[in-house]
Amino acid sequence: MAAPTTTTSPSTSTSPPLTALVFGASGITGHALLKTLLHHPAPTTFSRIIGLTNRPLSSSIAQLPASERLELYSGINLLEREASLRQLQLIPGIEGVTHVYYAAYGGHGSGFAELRRVNEEMLTNAVGGVEVCCPALRFVTLNTWGKVW
């Protein structure tokens, strides 16, 4: 769960603060995104970067940079629509999310039909949750590798 620590000051820009939400924050792609968004496109672009996982993950175990802008929340199981929505709604300030990066991926080792079922369900529940919780949303990116669900 969230264990923010500080190294960088939030943006001092007069425009509304931007908040990034990363699904799959413990994965190869999501972990890299968390670190990248701290300084890209500029070190003050995002006032908050929220990483989501299903399994528990602490900043220290994840070896993430210490930053008060970076927060982790676990226990968001995207295969459970109602429960994942409830968990999203519990994240403080979730309504301020402007940018969503979807890098969750499930069903490793399954055949195509099961991979499709699992990942369709996860993506549908993630998008559905964001639609309910994030009225300030401006941008969503779906990271895939030539897959079609």
Ligand SMILES: NC(=O)c1ccc[n+]([C@@H]2O[C@H](COP(=O)([O-])OP(=O)(O)OC[C@H]3O[C@@H](n4cnc5c(N)ncnc54)[C@H](OP(=O)(O)O)[C@@H]3O)[C@@H](O)[C@H]2O)c1
């Ligand atoms: N890896 C690459 O080199 C690469 C390159 C190009 C594109 N991509 C694409 O990027 C996407 C992510 O790939 P990846 O390699 O980063 O995947 P990954 O390392 O396997 O990470 C998957 C992420 O999804 C989360 N997840 C799995 N089941 C979940 C569930 N039921 N509810 C919520 N979260 C769940 C995992 O969280 P938990 O730890 O909580 O399970 C983990 O954070 C895929 O579409 C992949 O094809 C990957």
